[in-house]
Amino acid sequence: MKLVFRKNDQEEITVLQSVDGNERTFIYAEMIKVLLEDGELEAPVVEGDFTEEESRSIKNMVHEINKVTEETLKASAGSD
Numbered sequence: 001m002k003l004v005f006r007k008n009d010q011e012e013i014t015v016l017q018s019v020d021g022n023e024r025t026f027i028y029a030e031m032i033k034v035l036l037e038d039g040e041l042e043a044p045v046v047e048g049d050f051t052e053e054e055s056r057s058i059k060n061m062v063h064e065i066n067k068v069t070e071e072t073l074k075a076s077a078g079s080d
Contacts, residue, residue, distance in 0.1 A: 007048030
């Protein structure tokens with residue numbers, strides 16, 4: 001799953017989820033399911049007039065989500 005971040009002309013940000021190229025409304029629970037099944041999110045898509053700082057922040061957030069997921073899954077596997 002990829003998270004797709006879009007900023008429109010009114011500076012409104014929309015977050016979608018893209019699975020196999022199909023975009024749909026972002027649902028937090030779906031993201032958690034994917035993380036538990038796949039272990040990570042793909043690199044995010046950032047579209048629109050985001051600043052370099054905003055874009056970097058979004059990419060860092062996904063990286064941190066993946067890092068915590070990996071650590072959590074490893075700890076969970078070790079406790080079985």
